[in-house]
Amino acid sequence: xxxxxxxxxxxxxxxxxxxxxxxxxxxxxxxxxxxxxxxxxxxxxxxxxxxxxxxxxxxxxxxxxxxxxxxxxxxxxxxxxxxxxxxxxxxxxxxxxxxxxxxxxxxxxxxxxxxxxxxxxxxxxxxxxxxxxxxxxxxxxxxxxxxxxxxxxxxxxxxxxxxxxxxxxxxxxxxxxxxxxxxxxxxxxxxxxxxxxxxxxxxxxxxxxxxxxxxxxxxxxxxxxxxxxxxxxxxxxxxxxxxxxxxxxxxxxxxxxxxxxxxxxxxxxxxxxxxxxxxxxxxxxxxxxxxxxxxxxxxxxxxxxxxxxxxxxxxxxxxxxxxxxxxxxxxxxxxxxx
Ligand SMILES: C[S@@+](CC[C@H](N)C(=O)[O-])C[C@H]1O[C@@H](n2cnc3c(N)ncnc32)[C@H](O)[C@@H]1O
Numbered sequence: 001x002x003x004x005x006x007x008x009x010x011x012x013x014x015x016x017x018x019x020x021x022x023x024x025x026x027x028x029x030x031x032x033x034x035x036x037x038x039x040x041x042x043x044x045x046x047x048x049x050x051x052x053x054x055x056x057x058x059x060x061x062x063x064x065x066x067x068x069x070x071x072x073x074x075x076x077x078x079x080x081x082x083x084x085x086x087x088x089x090x091x092x093x094x095x096x097x098x099x100x101x102x103x104x105x106x107x108x109x110x111x112x113x114x115x116x117x118x119x120x121x122x123x124x125x126x127x128x129x130x131x132x133x134x135x136x137x138x139x140x141x142x143x144x145x146x147x148x149x150x151x152x153x154x155x156x157x158x159x160x161x162x163x164x165x166x167x168x169x170x171x172x173x174x175x176x177x178x179x180x181x182x183x184x185x186x187x188x189x190x191x192x193x194x195x196x197x198x199x200x201x202x203x204x205x206x207x208x209x210x211x212x213x214x215x216x217x218x219x220x221x222x223x224x225x226x227x228x229x230x231x232x233x234x235x236x237x238x239x240x241x242x243x244x245x246x247x248x249x250x251x252x253x254x255x256x257x258x259x260x261x262x263x264x265x266x267x268x269x270x271x272x273x274x275x276x277x278x279x280x281x282x283x284x285x286x287x288x289x290x291x292x293x294x295x296x297x298x299x300x301x302x303x304x305x306x307x308x309x310x311x312x313x314x315x316x317x318x319x320x321x322x323x324x325x326x327x328x329x330x331x332x333x334x335x336x337x338x
Contacts, residue, residue: 035089044078099140135195143172152324154178162230169237173200180212191216225256235266242294250310257336268327270299
């Protein structure tokens with residue numbers, strides 16, 4: 001069924017609802033630690049079943065399905081992890097996406113509580129205060145998610161005359177890093193919570209970019225945003241907050257911009273007049289319902305209205321090449337008037 005088309009037949013309905021099966025098969029394999037255990041060698045089903053303390057029949061059916069997705073390779077006598085699996089799903093690989101996989105596994109469990117959250121309106125983790133460990137793991141997951149889009153975006157957004165750049169809610173600073181790597185005269189600051197900045201510092205060090213990046217710990221909703229900048233980059237944060245909170249943050253951003261400075265927003269926006277498309281944007285609103293007190297996804301028009309109210313002007317869309325960027329290939333920009 002095309003992603004954005006509505007259900008017309010019971011078959012389409014059934015196919016859509018049974019879409020949970022492959023994800024669950026993959027989550028079971030992750031839960032069993034199958035990919036890590038397999039390494040690069042070849043395994044028979046009996047060896048796998050013995051090693052993982054699993055039933056022969058269960059392992060055979062699981063592996064057959066994993067092979068149909070391409071995560072395993074089926075051999076004459078058994079199975080081997082595919083190139084994709086050894087690259088992204090095994091912890092000894094430099095490209096291992098472990099924290100992102102852990103985030104997805106947690107989400108599988110927590111999405112199962114959706115009815116409860118729809119009923120109460122209270123996020124799943126409201127009883128558990130956030131720990132630094134959770135924030136660090138989440139921040140690594142954000143890096144795993146943004147590595148490729150950040151490089152693609154930084155190459156397409158011209159920051160020619162800019163010298164100072166604030167990555168507000170920058171998390172791992174993946175975007176700040178990509179922008180300084182693509183703009184030799186740029187100095188960037190990443191503002192976020194202390195545990196997130198630990199990850200950002202590690203990544204800056206790994207990239208030998210410490211002299212180009214600085215770090216500002218703080219809460220930009222309750223506190224001031226220190227400094228003034230040519231560019232404020234606000235990526236994947238807007239959806240965490242309500243319209244009134246976003247308006248409040250935009251007013252602070254205006255004060256943190258130099259005259260003529262640019263706020264560039266990356267997020268997922270509803271694009272049709274009824275607020276039904278893209279589907280992914282609405283699905284993401286559910287994630288915000290599950291994990292935040294006030295988050296949601298918004299139409300481009302909503303955001304333009306808040307920008308205008310905050311005194312930011314010359315709003316425009318920056319279009320990205322198809323298939324690049326985090327979402328639908330467009331960013332929203334506004335300027336502080338001169
Ligand atoms: C979804 S992540 C996005 C990270 C990064 N900007 C990106 O696009 O990959 C949102 C980030 O905003 C940070 N954040 C949200 N609200 C914040 C606040 N009030 N003060 C500081 N950081 C905040 C979170 O800690 C998190 O790192």
